Amino acid sequence: MKKTIFGFAALMSAVVLAACGGGGTDTSGNNSGGNGNNKEELTFPIATKNNDDAIEDGELEAAVATDSQFKGLFQWEFYQDSYDAAFMAPSHEPLFANDDDFRITDDGAATLDLDEDTKKATIKVKDNVKWSDGEDVTADDVIFPYEIIGNKDYTGIRYDDTFRNIVGMEEYHDGSADTISGIKKIDDKTVEIEYKEVNPSMLQSGGGIWSYAAPKHTLEGVAIKDMESSDQVRKNPVTFGPYYMSNIVAGESVEYLPNEHYWNGTPKLKKITMKSVPMASATEALNSKLYDMIFQMPTDTYDTYKEIAGYTNLGREQTSYTYLGFKLGKWNADTKSVEYNPDSKMADKSLRQAMGYALDNDAVGERFYAGLRSNATSLIPPVFQSYHDDEMKGFTQDLDKAKKLLDDAGYKDVDDDGLREDKDGNKLTINFASMSGGETAQPLADYYIQQWKEIGLDVQYTTGRLIEFNSFYDKLENDDPEIDVYQAAWNTGTDPNPSGLWGPNAAFNYTRYESEENTKLINDISSSKAFDEEYQKEAYQKWQQYAFEEAFAIPTLFRNEVLPVNDRVKDWDWSYDVPNPWANVSVTADSRS
Known part of the structure; x- marks a missing residue:
């Protein structure tokens, strides 16, 4: 699963592939809002509890809450967003299953063996795995995605360093080789892939080894440049999940029928229908009993659907978090690396820490998100149980501590106007960038500015207002000097390794922070020593x-x-370690009550 950037509306409404929760509550000093000490702790079941017998020939209607039509790129090599992913879930299945830490297990359609000494991965497809048209899933189908993504005519977004890490991939990509020398077919069900380097993240789902097969027998006659728009991708994809797409109405709905060749049991439903429903209409659709479930419900309107008769809300933690980033340098496009500037306006970490301690994010979670958000304590979300440091308290609000940090660092109010000057006694104005979109964006950003003023900091909006999504990320990527601090969000995907977001060679490291120690600690997480789980856990905690x-x-x-x-x-079981919840789901009545 790829790292994902969010627009503010998506950031606020959880229009993402996965989700999170947690946070510290300890406080001291002159605090406002109680730092969430009086907050209601929300707990949700992760699976349905229905002891009635399933009916024969049951049909299930689902929906995805979205304000735009889905693109309909129903092939793993081409899909780009969470909407298509939601529609793919009943029919498309990865090769590998994972545990609740997203580590690859042997419970999926294929097994993975990674040899750190030879730097080779062996993927073996199980004998009973077939495509929905009855053809076997073979080694050729495991290899074919690499030939698609590595092709110079590939139109998708997947070709990156994880593919360049395969021996011979770059030669194949630039056309100097007709095949990928590091990929070998051992037999009809087994593939061996040789890598330049291996690391522990490759044992994570989505962590460096491609997790999907492609039906070569239906796609090989399509030119790579035309594949994205082909009927095989958009109208009648062949898959090996519990259901297959039997009818697609572009941008609107998909109907699914049982895959009689499914490798992992017999699907329980006669038919599934999944539709797009506007976010503004989603709650009314539930009240009207139009759907059995609606995915990607906006969390900022949770109060409107938290108690609807006939429905139970399931919940789970996300793999994502919101954060404040401080601009501390620039991106060098020539060296493809971060250039940290120790003289930047926000270079003093006491200033940055003070801005963190000024905020009561548990109160934000309560007031804006009905308790579905809480103070984040780490850049590793708690859904990654083995890697998240649950002893960290993070920046819980403490206004006295924030003020003392600024005083001790030399940020004093020289002219008694209630606002602090910089260390040299000059006017200090901090420019804050945040995205527009949704009802929550403006009041949340206003709250942050208000709290920073409470500790004596003059913070103003970059451009004088909130910034549209595309313009916001354009400014971040180009290191616009008008930005000193910004609010954004990341979906880490299923691999929490921080190198792709906070490393010295990560273009996504929009803070442009870099240090020898940061690089050392990140590299340690990816080192050969980190194949030892205890060592890896300690490395994550240190970072x-x-x-x-x-x-x-x-x-x-x-x-x-x-x-x-x-x-x-x-x-229905929504746990992350369930290989495919659609394989077991059924209904116990003909209609919704």
Whole structure:
């Protein structure tokens, strides 16, 4: 799963692939809002509890809450967003299953063996895995995605360093070789892939080894440049999940029928229908009993659907978080690396820490998100149980501490106007960039500015207002000097390794922070020593503590996502370690009540 950037509306409404929660509550000093000490702790079931018998030939209607039509790129090599991913879930299945830490297990359609000494991965497809048209899933189907993504005519977004890490991939990509020398077919079900380097993240789902197969027998006659728009991708994809797409109405709906060749049991439903529903209409659709479940419900309107008769809200932590980033340098496009500027306006970590301690993010979670958000304590979300440091308290609000940090660092109010000057006694204005979109964007940003003023900091909006999504990220990527601090969000995907977001060679490291120690700690997470789980856990903890102390980015909100499910639905389990919840789901009544 790829790292993902969010627009503010998506950031606020959980229009993402996955979700999170947690946060510290300890406080001291002159605090406002109680720092969430009186907040209601929300807990949700992760699976349905329905003891009635499933009916024969049951049909299930689902929806995805979205304000735009889905693109319909129904092939793993081409899909780009969470909307298409939601529609692909009943029919498309990855090769590998994972545990609750997203580590690859042997429970999926294929097994993975990674040899760190030879730097080779062996993928073996299980004998009973077939495509929905009855053809076997073979080694050729495992290899074909690499030939698609590595092709110079490939039109998707997947070709990156994880593919360049395969021996011979770059030669294949530039056309100097007809095949990828590092990929070998051992037999009809087994593939061996040789890498230039291996690291522990490759044992994570989505962490460096491509997790999907492509039906070569249906796609090989299509030119790579035309594949994205082909009928095989958009109208009648062949898949090996529990259902297959039987009818697609572009941008609107998909119907699914059982895959009689499914490798992992017999699907329980006669038919599934999934539709797009506007976010503004989603709650009314639930009240009208139009759907059995609606995915990607907006969390900022949770109060409107938290108690609807006939539905139970399931919930789970996200793999994402909101954060404040501080601009500390520039991106060098020639060297493809971060250039940290120790003389930048926000270079003093005491200033950055003070801005973190000024905020009561548990109160933000309560007031804006009905408790579905809470104070984030680390740049590793708690959904990654083995890697998240649950002893960290993070930046819980403490106004006295914030003021003392500024005083001790030399940020004093020289002219008694209530606002602090810089260390040289000059006027200090901090420019804050945040995205527009949704009802929450403006009041949340206003709250942050208000709290920073409470500790004596003059913070003004970059451009004088909130910034549209595309313009916002254009400014971040180009290191616009008008930005000193910004609010954004990341979906880490299923691999929490920080190198792709906070490393010295990460273009996504919009803070442009870099230090020898940060690089050392990040590299340690990816080192060969980290194949030992205890060593890796300790390496993650050391980096989290360092990131907290340096405060180049301050995590602000962890979050949960919620899925309303009608009470007639049986055996739906939303746990991350369930290979495919659609394989077992059924209904116990003909209609929703």
